[in-house]
Amino acid sequence: MILHADLDAFYAAVEQRRRPGLAGRPVAVGATGPRGVVMSASYEARASGVESGQPVVRARRVCPELVVVAPDMDEYAVVSANVMAVLSSFSRKVEPASLDEAYLDLAGVPFRPRVLAELLRERVWQEQRLALSVGVGPNKLIAKLASVAAKPDGLLVVTPAEVPGFLLPLPATRLPGVGPSTTAALTRFGLTTVADLAATPPDTLRRIVGAAAGEQLARFARGEDLRPVVPQRAERSLGGERTFPADVSAEHELIRTTLLRLAESAAARLRAAGVAGRTVTVKVRFADLRTVTRSRTLPEPVDLAHDLYATAVQVFDGMGLARARIRLIGLRVEGLGQGARPQQMALGEREHGWSELERTVDRVRAKFGTASVGPASLLEPGREVAREPGREVGKEPGGDAGKGTS
Ligand SMILES: [Mg+2]
Structure with missing residues (x-):
């Protein structure tokens, strides 16, 4: 079995975590200039129609109370590395797919998949205060689709026997590689669900979307995916x-x-x-x-x-x-x-x-959180500095000050 772990609204969640005043409010991370695009939106913002990829200007229109925060990629990289370290403590085969998601090969892992998934979610919450959604399935395709279905802050295990019941009703657009032009081509032939694709002869799919893409679509529609989990080679x-x-x-x-x-x-x-x-x-x-x-x-x-x-x-x-x-x-x-x-x-x-x-x-x-402690020399004048004998530890207002972290 393969497990797909995906942090919910990652950048926005990190910003909400380090600025307690943002908890429960609609938050978007994106460049705040006139041409900025939403990179990540909190679930509160999504409820008002804010979406990733939307121009910030439009996001502010659909959600006037939206708080837009400029991205801090260094911070996200550090948090990501911490989460990946947790995942790596459960499986030797972890393939990061991006900063906020990874595949784990569960072969040889001494837990039942559901138990492991709950442990992972609990550990990430305890250590990082971030919601991790997890999908488990017989391959990468099903695991990823399951984690999407589990969001937010959920867990879904799809056993091999459950694959058809889970997969076939999904919209075809959920399959990897089905972008706007493929969707348009499929729609012209009345193919909108995975079930429609599964009922279409592979030859016909190849004619509609091209040989390679058609081949892959036919395989995905049958719930087949042979892509292995490739552990990340150590960064040099x-x-x-x-x-x-x-x-x-x-x-x-x-x-x-x-x-x-x-x-x-x-x-x-x-x-x-x-x-x-x-x-x-x-x-x-x-x-x-x-x-x-x-x-x-x-x-x-x-x-x-x-x-x-x-x-x-x-x-x-x-x-x-x-x-x-x-x-x-x-x-x-x-x-x-x-x-x-x-x-x-x-x-x-x-x-x-x-x-x-x-x-x-x-x-x-x-x-x-990352802002909770740091060298005193990185604090700007006027910021509160807590000193202990033999070391200097600073608190940053707007970080997690107030939680007594020094
Ligand atoms: Mg995510």
Whole structure:
């Protein structure tokens, strides 16, 4: 059996989670400019007719009380990595299909599918406060259709015997690969449900939509799908970059705080994926669009923001860019391998609490959201900062402040 796991209204749900004031309100994630498009809509927004892919301008018209939030892909990537880590703890074969969905091959998993699905949903809710819908079926096609049918926040198991009763009444548009032009062609021949397709000779389908697509449609209409679950090959590098709204001088403090933010995000994703990297690459794009990159390879793999940041600053300082005007800065970690040993030493320090501290931060964030804790130097002036002896932990208003996470 194959399991398809899909987070409900993922980007919108992450925004609602980290801004408690948005809970229960219609929220859309999308660029807020005049040409923005809705990337994700909360169920409250969907109830008013807001849809993914809709221009934000139109979404605001159909739902005047809509709250539109600009996307934060770094945050979604971190949350996604945390959820994928949960899924990977239940099956060795996990294939992420996008940031918010994945297929699991259940062969060799020591739970009945329904029990496993409930465990997964419970774990993701407990650790991330995100609703995960799950479909289980004899192949990828049925598992995915089942998770769609289970939404929101549901579970549907379709046994092989139940496939015809589940599949045949569905609209043909639910099948993968049936887009607007295929739908138009099928409709001309009066074919609107999967049952219609199943009752049509494959030769006829091939004539209507073309040989390859017709072949696939006929197979899907019979509930057949031989696509295997292909576990994701380990990423070989990971990182991010920031373009500044205005060019920044190389000495400006913003360079360092940006490197720290990028190091933080990369380190969280490394640890969530259970990997560490040995090579830190810094990329700089100048005001005239020239781009340079410099790397440094460490003796041991690291997965801590402290180490990534220290290395990135050394690399950056070694570039000798004193007078440069900088447009973009990036940080990438390469040479990824198995996770760092928990007792590893951070650069140049014997006894230190960085590893323990950052892993504690991971656990707090898994529970309360990414904005709940971070280095004090990333806080803007005026923000509330909670200090404890020997460490500095900040709370961001508008994150999950108020839950007592520090
Ligand atoms: Mg989803």
